[in-house]
Amino acid sequence: MKCCRATQNFSLNHTFHFCCTKMLPKMLPDYDPNDNQAGMKLLEDLTTNAYEIQQQVLREILTRNAQTEYLKGFLNGQCDEDCFKKKVPVVNYEDIKPYIERIADGEPSEIISAQPITELLTSSGTSGGQPKMMPSSAEDLNRKTFFYNMLVPVMNKYVEGLDKGKGMYLLFIKPEISTPSGLMARPVLTSYYKSSNFRNRPFNQYNIYTSPDETILCPDSKQSMYCQLLCGLVQRDDVLRVGAVFASAFLRAIKFLEDYWKELCSNIRTGHVSDWITDPGCRSSVSLVLGGRNSELADLIEEQCSGKSWEGIIKNLWPKTKFIEVIVTGSMAQYIPTLDFYSGGLPLVSTMYASSECYFGINFKPLSKPSDVSYTLLPNMAYFEFLLVEKNNGELTQKVHCNGVSDKNCIQASDENEEFQTLDLMEVKLGQYYELVVTTFTGLYRYRVGDILMVTGFHNKAPQFRFVQRRNVVLSIDTDKTNEEDLLKAVTQAKCLIEPLGFLLTEYTGYADTSSIPGHYVLFWELKMKGSNDLPELDAEKMEQCCSKVEENLDSVYRRCRKKDKSIGALEIRVVKHGTFDALMDFCVSEGSSVNQYKTPRCIKSEEARKLLDSKVVGKFFSRKTPFWEPFRMEIN
Template identity: 70%
Template sequence: MMIPSYDPNDTEAGLQLLEDLTTNADAIQQQVLHQILSQNSETEYLRSFLDGESCNIQENFKNKAPVVNYEDIKPFIQRISDGDSSDILSAQPITELLTSSGTSGGKPKLMPSTAEELDRKTFFYNMLVPVMNKFVNGLDEGKGMYLLFIKPEIKTPSGLKARPVLTSYYKSEQFKNRPFNKYNVITSPNDAILCEDSQQSMYCQLLCGLVQRSHVLRLGAIFASAFLRAVKFLENHFTELCADIRTGTVASWITDSGCRDSALSILNGPNQELADEIEALFNAKSREGILKRIWPKTKYIEVIVTGSMAQYIPTLEFYSGGLPLVSVMYASSECFFGLNINPLCKPSNVSYTLLPNMAYFEFLPVDDKSHEETQLESRSTDDVSLTDKDRIVDLVSVEIGRYYELIITTFAGLYRYRVGDILKVTGFHNKAPQFSFVERRNVVLSIDTDKTSEEDLMKAVTQAKLNHLQGLLLTEYTSYADTSSIPGHYVLFWELKPRYDNDPPKLDKKMMEDCCSEVEDCLDYVYRRCRNKDRSIGALEIRVVSLGTFDALMDFSISQGSSVNQYKTPRCVKSGGALQILDSRVIGRFFTKRVPQWEPLGLDS
């Protein structure tokens, strides 16, 4: 059985199951692949590679099935979206399409999913319970204040829903009717989580979390960015929240009836004393450690702080008052992958143990990161050559210290699909390898769920330059994800010179603001949604730097060991030294004055 059943409250049984899965990783992986191929061998997609042979089905698959990216499988998924039968890709009915945060042509990628996948995700979430219970005592004696949100849904022409993976899970019967084991109890009512207005949802979830502050043992959200957005919201609205607690009412602007009624039931009348306590904490001289002061029994903060979310660690540490930051899982729209079985480790040491029953995993080696980005980029083209295919290894054959790109084959209809994640093998737990997340292939900027590639950025900058730069040349540019404010925002550093002389450029404020807006308009669907609907990214900023700044940047890189012959301007800067050089030469700062347009358009439009 690929989805074992067990009682999450039974910590010993859960930990034993984890031991069994990781000890038998190779055998389970072979069973997974055999089950996927046997189940789906008659699908249109697989039939063209397996030639109807059932004897050597796994060998046939590895020899003949191509390693693909999204553009390769998009036509098959699009046909299902348009109304064709699921059996193009999957023997099981495809019940929904999950929208990935990565995009294609400005629209979300669509990933096939089945009813069984919700059971697989529920199993995955249940596996987190014994792991946390092993490391943290007494979690069954209180509640978690987890801030969970849904995103807009799209109806495809076939009538299937297309929505983010977490929205799918929170709206599922598995989530709504989850067994309320003591660990599972959270302060947020389902009706507040399922409110589509993120501001009303945030307000009511925080209100419920404040009212139940004496019971809260852990805080969290899925991503660090979302959690810090909630902290900022709390800072901005604490007076209003305290007024509601004091009077036992909910602010008049909370118009969603489910949100309002669920918050009122938890408020359960006025509480002057609690309101005064919370208000006094917020009125203290410093907000440092405010989370620990408001929720004094909290044992840890559960947020993903790996990958692009690592940029939020300093801000989280400021607010948290020394609470451990726990990254418990590694998952995506395509598949849920693995758990952090040492959850109290430092964020920089987080590794994920892949669960071998979640999907069939393969790994394409990429060049060692000690040579920085240049060699990795050379391994990150979209085409996997025959030579590369021969180098692909299975889950138990990866080597400690090596870097790999993850390839998955899922029960729901993805076959040898390149997820785009670069991972480093850090060790093994029994026979199952452990990986640290290094980066998303080709992504240079990310604040929230957005993933902007170098190509996306270049297209947007080029468009802005063509349409709005009058009398000036853009000689060089780079970018930076600025998370020093909440929400974070994109910063572009532009070096501009007049077309006809070498004098310092005369900067027209409206022209530069129009450039900012044009860049945003050209960025993809997810970025524009985060700016417009979710408000999880702030206004894009262009900082114009003085002439010669990028020469100074090159000199700095060479002084740090870069080769003169191979140096190229980084399209995103991360090092403090490089950022210091750029910021010290800023001669003008400009922000977008409007949010970019975004509509949850149907996928056929």
């Protein structure tokens, strides 16, 4: 197969020459974000020509980057698709980490990308306790802007009148650092909010927020939260939609409002921002929004917030709100009942599927129930491949949970296979499970994202996917993603504190408890004395130290959420009676698990199983201190 050569104009408006005569949309086509009809037509064109656009994307990526050190090592300068799939390996982060670290340390971008790498995006997934770093370029910001603009016509198709008001979206930035090369390493949303693309965004109805940019960009999360809520309350009559990126962040805002509503009402009543708001940008911008005194509004908000129950508080405080926009798929599904309680029956809308590596897909039916949410991958965002997740694969028993509902027939394929047979976007089949593999414009080649997806249907010729879970992630409250290996390491360190006392940890499991805000990790430990099944009186101080030791050995994202963001509560260990995990196995077998293949699940998702474990608890202990955390430091060898 011969390559097609791209033109050398790689700006936002670049064109591309094809091997076929069919005219396809530009990779990042120009269109007016306020023109909903043009936006929907563009989405129809992209999904109708999904196969051709995917081929176009791969050709362009290979043509651009054929001479990079990484690709040249496998392809020797070729840009043939067949060679690419035969010779370029499917990789995990550890495989590409040395290349990215070399760029962070000052070597040229040409190691992996013909385009200059302008920043490194820190993923919430971790490696060795530190965030993963993903390469990004200036063009990548344009790609994200295009993606965000595509959300507008879809929402306008299903919800009328959004141009008549504002969105109260609670958006925040996270810590960032400068690498030895001078490149910034920061979370993907921090990158976008700080970019000129965000600050100079076209002010269509979906870009008009109650929060001034200065409050979003405030580095102090407490001041940022307070000021954004204050602005949202003052402009309550203009608010047509509320939300945050993740459900956990939105609920954290509700908890913050519970703690600070009296002070917020005082600010509205006096027309004066609290003195502890010291950030200059926040003070000046919020003072303008606040205007002057407004006793009537303060009394109204006070009346709503001082009631016995906060059920339906969102609808009561912002009566014109049409929906809540938050991600409620994957691990965020655990927050749906709490959101329903506060929302007053408002629809929960998950609009998009994205990550630090790449922005992937859009929900073409945003008002669908959270359990039915599917995303259509936009074929011009990256080149997509898929690894089949096998069913009923012998002893490889790892249940996949679709939005919290267990699918007993879905078993993840082994990671031990050295060769991976991938499928293209157009080769996936309805009802099958796959792990996503992505090749980006910015230097990731055949990279395993770690997300498990299920094909739910097709929009034109583009498949639609339901997000099922992160590969091997067992616990998650906010942006933390604790996998089975990291949990084992942390528990192993903690049990060393009690082993000198004669205790043995025979089994453990856990779950993410989101019944309160903030949520927290709960671990069930079954302990015994050496040479005996009797469990003597537990030393509360020593068990609390075990809780803290687990937290100290979890990754930096968990520790940041716990210490700085305060979005995760103190870790809890519940000690259970001897024989509890035998009873858990009996329960799982009664639910259909095989005795021969049974392995203790490291995360309990069944409510019945949790109740069984809780009925056996003999002691509950919490961490008494927050774990050590400091902003991400470069550790490049």
